[in-house]
Amino acid sequence: xxxxxxxxxxxxxxxxxxxxxxxxxxxxxxxxxxxxxxxxxxxxxxxxxxxxxxxxxxxxxxxxxxxxxxxxxxxxxxxxxxxxxxxxxxxxxxxxxxxxxxxxxxxxxxxxxxxxxxxxxxxxxxxxxxxxxxxxxxxxxxxxxxxxxxxxxxxxxxxxxxxxxxxxxxxxxxxxxxxxxxxxxxxxxxxxxxxxxxxxxxxxxxxxxx
Ligand SMILES: [Zn+2]
Numbered sequence: 001x002x003x004x005x006x007x008x009x010x011x012x013x014x015x016x017x018x019x020x021x022x023x024x025x026x027x028x029x030x031x032x033x034x035x036x037x038x039x040x041x042x043x044x045x046x047x048x049x050x051x052x053x054x055x056x057x058x059x060x061x062x063x064x065x066x067x068x069x070x071x072x073x074x075x076x077x078x079x080x081x082x083x084x085x086x087x088x089x090x091x092x093x094x095x096x097x098x099x100x101x102x103x104x105x106x107x108x109x110x111x112x113x114x115x116x117x118x119x120x121x122x123x124x125x126x127x128x129x130x131x132x133x134x135x136x137x138x139x140x141x142x143x144x145x146x147x148x149x150x151x152x153x154x155x156x157x158x159x160x161x162x163x164x165x166x167x168x169x170x171x172x173x174x175x176x177x178x179x180x181x182x183x184x185x186x187x188x189x190x191x192x193x194x195x196x197x198x199x200x201x202x203x204x205x206x207x208x209x210x
Contacts, residue, residue: 004209005031005172012205018198019187021125023132025050026175029208032086034146034183035170036093037202040163040195042148042186044102044122046130046141047077047085050180053135055081059098059142069152071096071144077173080141085179090172094164097150102126102143103188112190125184133180145186146171148193160191 007013016022026032034043049055061078063069071077072095075088088096101107104123108116126140147165150158187198 010204010206014203016185016201018200019120021129022183023129025180028177031174031206033170033172033204035202036147036165038199039165039167041199042193043146044184044186045144046182048180050178055079084176086173086175088173093147093169093171095149097145097148100150120187122184122186129182
């Protein structure tokens with residue numbers, strides 16, 4: 001951890017409660033740290049260009065650019081315009097997924113039964129949060145699942161298994177352009193992505209380092 005990234009120097013230091021969405025505009029050069037306070041908490045995340053929402057995070061371009069499916073230190077998070085939005089600069093939170101998408105009420109009913117129809121889900125969290133910026137369903141794209149462990153099996157199957165992040169595990173990324181960061185602190189309780197117990201996370205933002 002860099003000395004410049006001490007919590008007392010952060011310009012933003014907030015808790016995102018279990019199950020809740022969050023968003024914030026970061027300036028180019030700023031650093032975001034997401035802390036998995038209690039461990040095994042999936043943090044569904046999207047990025048948009050705050051000056052032109054049509055440019056947004058692209059899972060496909062990110063995987064293609066690094067030639068590998070999991071995200072970790074050094075991964076460049078690419079936009080739909082082929083630009084680097086942010087780079088992951090530190091990671092103690094295990095493996096991060098960008099293949100499995102976000103949970104939704106619809107997918108929950110297909111996977112877990114109709115009784116889950118009215119449970120909270122990341123897609124709904126995202127819609128609530130991006131509505132603040134005038135965006136809607138057509139603006140949702142494939143997201144990042146920080147701290148979510150989705151190994152790709154030898155036969156190509158995506159498995160959702162217990163997360164690898166221990167309490168206090170974190171991921172840091174530095175914005176390569178101005179970015180709107182949108183988070184759904186995943187409320188899923190029907191599979192192991194949150195250890196069956198959604199928990200709060202902490203987010204910190206530091207100004208660009210001199
Ligand atoms: Zn979710």
